[in-house]
Amino acid sequence: MVKPHVKICCISSIEEAKMAIDYGASAIGLVGNMPSGPGVIADDLIYEIAKTVPSPISTFLLTSETKAEDIIKHYQRVNTTTIQIVDALKVSDYDIIKKALPHVKLVQVIHVIDETSVREAVEVSQYVDALLLDSGNPNLKVKELGGTGRTHNWDLSRQIRESINIPLYLAGGINQNNVVEAIEKVQAFGLDLCSSVRTDGKLDAIKLKAFFEAVNSVEY
């Protein structure tokens, strides 16, 4: 088993970005406008935070835009290393984005709900650099696209990991108490989390430290 990368999401300041990286994050998530969720910040703040982050740490713009041209415009306001697309796109849109932004990595979120999510993941994996499996429900009236603090069916996540040939991040309700099980069960390339390392919405150094200690307690 290989030690997973950790992406700390919902970063809301330069100080939080630095704290996450100092504790061991190899990527940070910066959440743009969303229909719901705890982590949204303004695009100019995303730009300001992203430009302080040193290579090789990745900066993920989370966008809920669903058209290629709107995703490209969103990216151009923030200039991150990676775009995390949290809603479904038409297949033809991936090519348009890749042609416009060939230097930018694309990560597609799949909300793991049932067996159909496995088929969806396998199909989309042809078009992007990585998948991120999250909890949530894009079919609700007010879409729930992430930051739920809830886990989902990790057996399905494992099945998806075994069925695709690109890196996979696991997200949704991961915390210091369940992360060892998450690592062993899904064996994902990366872990992504937001709610469990925060207190009153702010990144909490004690929770962050405990989380990384749990990740480091596994034998790789």
Ligand SMILES: O=C(O)c1ccccc1NCC(=O)[C@H](O)[C@H](O)COP(=O)(O)O
């Ligand atoms: O946090 C938000 O507001 C959010 C809203 C919509 C999509 C994604 C969002 N958060 C970003 C993430 O990718 C979270 O890290 C991921 O959903 C896991 O969150 P959590 O279950 O709270 O650890």
